[in-house]
Amino acid sequence: MExxxxxxxxxxxxxxxxxxxxxxxxxxxxxxTLTAVTLASLVALPYGAWLGLYRPRYHRVQVFxxxxxxxxxxxxxxxxxxxxxxxxxxxxxxxxLYSKSAIIVGEIxxxxxxxxxxxxxxxxxxxxxVVETALTLGASRPRALLTVLSEIRSAxxxxxxxxxxxxxxxxxxxxxxxxxxxxxxRTLPSTIQHELGRGDFGKAVAPGIVLLxxxxxxxxxxxxxxxxxxx
Amino acid sequence: xxTALVALASMLRRTVDSEATPMSIVGPIALFVVTLAAGCTRxxxxxxxxxxxxxxxxxxxxLLAHMLPPFEREEGIEVQVVAVGTGQALELGRxxxxxxxxxxxxxxxxxxxxxxxxxxxxxxxxxxxxxxxxPSDPAGLRGLRDAVExxxxxxxxxxTFLSRGDDSGTHVRELEIWERAGGVPEGHDVYLEAxxxxxxxxxxxDQRRAYVLADxxxxxxxxxxxxxxxxxxxxxxxxxNPYGMILVNPRAHPHVNADAARALLDYxxxxxxxxxxxxxxxxGRVLFHPAGGR
Numbered sequence: 001m002e003x004x005x006x007x008x009x010x011x012x013x014x015x016x017x018x019x020x021x022x023x024x025x026x027x028x029x030x031x032x033t034l035t036a037v038t039l040a041s042l043v044a045l046p047y048g049a050w051l052g053l054y055r056p057r058y059h060r061v062q063v064f065x066x067x068x069x070x071x072x073x074x075x076x077x078x079x080x081x082x083x084x085x086x087x088x089x090x091x092x093x094x095x096x097l098y099s100k101s102a103i104i105v106g107e108i109x110x111x112x113x114x115x116x117x118x119x120x121x122x123x124x125x126x127x128x129x130v131v132e133t134a135l136t137l138g139a140s141r142p143r144a145l146l147t148v149l150s151e152i153r154s155a156x157x158x159x160x161x162x163x164x165x166x167x168x169x170x171x172x173x174x175x176x177x178x179x180x181x182x183x184x185x186r187t188l189p190s191t192i193q194h195e196l197g198r199g200d201f202g203k204a205v206a207p208g209i210v211l212l213x214x215x216x217x218x219x220x221x222x223x224x225x226x227x228x229x230x231x
Numbered sequence: 232x233x234t235a236l237v238a239l240a241s242m243l244r245r246t247v248d249s250e251a252t253p254m255s256i257v258g259p260i261a262l263f264v265v266t267l268a269a270g271c272t273r274x275x276x277x278x279x280x281x282x283x284x285x286x287x288x289x290x291x292x293x294l295l296a297h298m299l300p301p302f303e304r305e306e307g308i309e310v311q312v313v314a315v316g317t318g319q320a321l322e323l324g325r326x327x328x329x330x331x332x333x334x335x336x337x338x339x340x341x342x343x344x345x346x347x348x349x350x351x352x353x354x355x356x357x358x359x360x361x362x363x364x365x366p367s368d369p370a371g372l373r374g375l376r377d378a379v380e381x382x383x384x385x386x387x388x389x390x391t392f393l394s395r396g397d398d399s400g401t402h403v404r405e406l407e408i409w410e411r412a413g414g415v416p417e418g419h420d421v422y423l424e425a426x427x428x429x430x431x432x433x434x435x436x437d438q439r440r441a442y443v444l445a446d447x448x449x450x451x452x453x454x455x456x457x458x459x460x461x462x463x464x465x466x467x468x469x470x471x472n473p474y475g476m477i478l479v480n481p482r483a484h485p486h487v488n489a490d491a492a493r494a495l496l497d498y499x500x501x502x503x504x505x506x507x508x509x510x511x512x513x514x515g516r517v518l519f520h521p522a523g524g525r
Contacts, residue, residue: 086438087437087438097438097439098435098438098439175427179423179425179427179435180425180426180427181419181423181424181425181426181435182396182419182423182424182425182426183419183424184419184420184423186426194397194426194427197315197316197319197397197426198316198318198319198397198398198426199315199318199319199322199323199398
């Protein structure tokens with residue numbers, strides 16, 4: 001018990017003191033995740049909503065592919081990105097492997113199916129008459145889509161936060177194509193992995209605490225929004 | 232009971248190493264319960280398992296698979312190998328979670344013994360480090376024999392160097408050489424700290440065209456997939472890598488399996504064990520040289 005307690009105390013001290021290595025890992029995690037989630041969502045959310053609302057040809061196949069994409073393990077995504085970005089791979093010349101950009105590429109692949117699938121789920125059950133009404137009122141198709149998206153915005157924000165949560169906690173991509181380089185590509189989860197491997201329990205707990213706080217914040221925002229939507 | 236706990240711990244460690252999902256926890260716990268049940272039926276028969284904490288190099292090179300089976304057969308002792316970095320292996324000994332350690336970082340080993348966590352340290356064998364780099368050799372190291380001079384040139388030219396950064400024996404050695412070469416290079420774009428195992432670091436160094444210090448065994452195992460070349464080798468003062476075996480002090484940790492640990496130490500340092508170490512080959516090459524009772 002003393003071992004656990006000491007670890008917790010050391011971790012809180014590290015967080016309170018603003019340990020530069022922990023702070024930098026926070027920065028890397030947030031920068032990569034926010035970039036990846038933003039880029040992926042810009043396409044994935046309208047795409048998922050389009051699938052749900054308009055049910056285009058082959059939409060079932062597309063929804064199926066999104067769901068498959070949701071359950072691909074992050075190490076497999078990492079492997080794929082590694083293959084493409086490695087010097088021997090097709091994009092080797094870009095010199096992206098073991099950089100934050102490589103993590104972002106991987107996290108976009110991770111985020112896209114989640115955001116798309118959740119947007120589809122939020123719109124599939126929606127009354128199609130909303131769209132039809134908008135259209136008969138003279139709205140263009142993109143305009144109608146935008147109207148619907150704003151109707152379900154709290155569901156979309158929830159989708160965004162879920163995607164954010166998945167990306168900021170992932171380890172496989174960060175290790176495989178980020179390389180866990182200190183003060184360069186070391187993220188919060190890869191810090192935990194690294195410090196545990198060195199046998200430094202306290203330094204492993206500190207980023208864990210930061211991740212818990214971020215998760216709690218995301219959950220709080222989601223809950224606040226869903227209450228807002230109901231009232 | 233102890234066996235069951237060890238099995239659970241090692242399974243959980245593997246689970247934590249990969250990303251844990253709720254399902255992947257179920258397996259180890261089920262196994263734990265089964266092992267526990269099996270253990271209870273033995274009427275508390277004495278647990279003869281021996282836990283050896285060692286570095287990844289001895290396990291991944293295949294040396295332990297070569298050395299341990301005859302010992303286990305003859306002594307009737309089952310050896311559980313926990314292969315981690317030298318730092319963590321010693322930490323396991325310090326906490327009494329291992330009975331004997333086989334590591335390579337002399338300064339840490341002496342500290343371990345001085346703090347009375349371990350007793351009876353003995354030289355078992357040695358292998359050697361090599362300095363690797365990209366074929367273009369921007370620092371001009373080819374043909375050098377002096378490791379310190381090589382590091383000095385890497386630092387002076389601002390060339391990229393990849394550090395293990397994980398408190399492993401290799402990392403400790405690297406830092407010792409840096410110290411003599413005037414200190415670790417500054418800047419996290421030229422001095423990369425990976426904090427990963429040797430094999431992973433070789434891949435990163437290869438991709439980033441960085442210089443790297445590696446043990447020869449791991450490099451030989453990875454050579455075919457890498458562009459990296461050996462530039463500096465054979466510096467007996469700096470690049471020789473002695474492995475020591477230390478018994479965890481039974482006075483500090485009364486529950487350790489001291490008799491079995493002593494038997495393993497005797498086996499590795501006996502003429503027969505030493506011959507067996509020297510006979511171990513990977514691709515026809517000797518990886519570990521017997522210490523010869525030095």
